[in-house]
Amino acid sequence: GDSVTQMEGPVTLSEEAFLTINCTYTATGYPSLFWYVQYPGEGLQLLLKATKADDKGSNKGFEATYRKETTSFHLEKGSVQVSDSAVYFCALSVSGNTPLVFGKGTRLSVIA
Amino acid sequence: DAGVIQSPRHEVTEMGQEVTLRCKPISGHNSLFWYRQTMMRGLELLIYFNNNVPIDDSGMPEDRFSAKMPNASFSTLKIQPSEPRDSAVYFCASSLGDSPYNEQFFGPGTRLTVL
Numbered sequence: 001g002d003s004v005t006q007m008e009g010p011v012t013l014s015e016e017a018f019l020t021i022n023c024t025y026t027a028t029g030y031p032s033l034f035w036y037v038q039y040p041g042e043g044l045q046l047l048l049k050a051t052k053a054d055d056k057g058s059n060k061g062f063e064a065t066y067r068k069e070t071t072s073f074h075l076e077k078g079s080v081q082v083s084d085s086a087v088y089f090c091a092l093s094v095s096g097n098t099p100l101v102f103g104k105g106t107r108l109s110v111i112a
Numbered sequence: 113d114a115g116v117i118q119s120p121r122h123e124v125t126e127m128g129q130e131v132t133l134r135c136k137p138i139s140g141h142n143s144l145f146w147y148r149q150t151m152m153r154g155l156e157l158l159i160y161f162n163n164n165v166p167i168d169d170s171g172m173p174e175d176r177f178s179a180k181m182p183n184a185s186f187s188t189l190k191i192q193p194s195e196p197r198d199s200a201v202y203f204c205a206s207s208l209g210d211s212p213y214n215e216q217f218f219g220p221g222t223r224l225t226v227l
Contacts, residue, residue: 032213043116043203043218044155051213089155097143097162097209100216104154 002027006090006103013080013110021075021106023064023090031092033057033066033073034100038087047075047088080110116219118204124225130192133222136185137206145216146179146189147203155203161187162209194226 007022025031032051036044048057053068062077073090090103117136125131137144145160159169161181169179176195181187191198201223205216 034215036218043220044205044216045218046215049213049215093214095214097167098214099145099157099160099168100214102155 002029002031002092002094002101004090004092004101004103006088006106008104008106009087010107010109013108015082015110015112016079017110019075019077019080019084019108021088021090021108023073023075023103025071025073025090025092025101027071027092027094027101029094031094033064034091034093035062035064035073035075036089036091036102038089038105040086044089080108082110082112084108085110116204116206116217118202118219118222120222121220122223122225124227125194126227127195128193129226130190131194131198131224131226133189133202133204133224135187135189135204135219137187137204138217139185141206141208141217142184143207143209144181144187145205145207146187147205148200149203149221150200158189191224194224196226199224199226 003026034049035047037047038044048059050057050066056065064075087105089105091100119134146158149155158171159179164181179189201221203221204219207216
């Protein structure tokens with residue numbers, strides 16, 4: 001079945017460090033890909049998305065490129081801030097009206 | 113738009129009691145999802161509805177759990193009787209099913225503690 005695999009956490013970085021969180025997927029169809037972020041005590045919120053190969057999603061300094069050849073959607077940010085500390089979820093969707101398939105989440109802690 | 117609304121935000125109850133969680137999806141959305149999140153098991157899909165009809169409830173842990181969606185603007189998740197292992201954060205999410213992006217919008221969650 002469809003699945004998402006993302007790197008195990010927790011990830012601890014110093015402020016202004018470069019961030020990469022790896023995400024790979026398996027899907028029978030041609031999925032849309034998402035990154036969600038969950039700040040402490042809150043629900044998940046969409047961070048960025050991409051719907052076709054080579055699309056780049058970006059938001060708040062975060063970027064991810066849809067790589068069909070490697071079935072990947074890695075999240076990157078050039079300079080993290082303490083306020084980026086959260087849990088990040090990679091997810092896919094293969095059709096409308098069906099649930100997203102989520103990865104297990106990666107906890108990021110950024111220290112000053 | 114107010115987003116997905118869940119109530120209550122926090123619920124503390126004793127084992128054996130009935131618990132009802134409520135969700136109001138975003139107006140116009142036709143898909144609704146209930147999730148449970150725990151440290152041990154992460155984020156789990158419990159059940160989802162399309163156009164108020166339950167489509168897949170295979171994630172509901174056992175018969176103590178039930179969910180309804182009587183109309184397009186309201187859904188409930190009921191646990192009867194509740195047990196300590198049901199303690200978790202329960203999220204409701206909604207989406208516009210025919211959107212090509214199928215983005216899901218999450219509510220703030222209900223933190224349930226069963227003593």
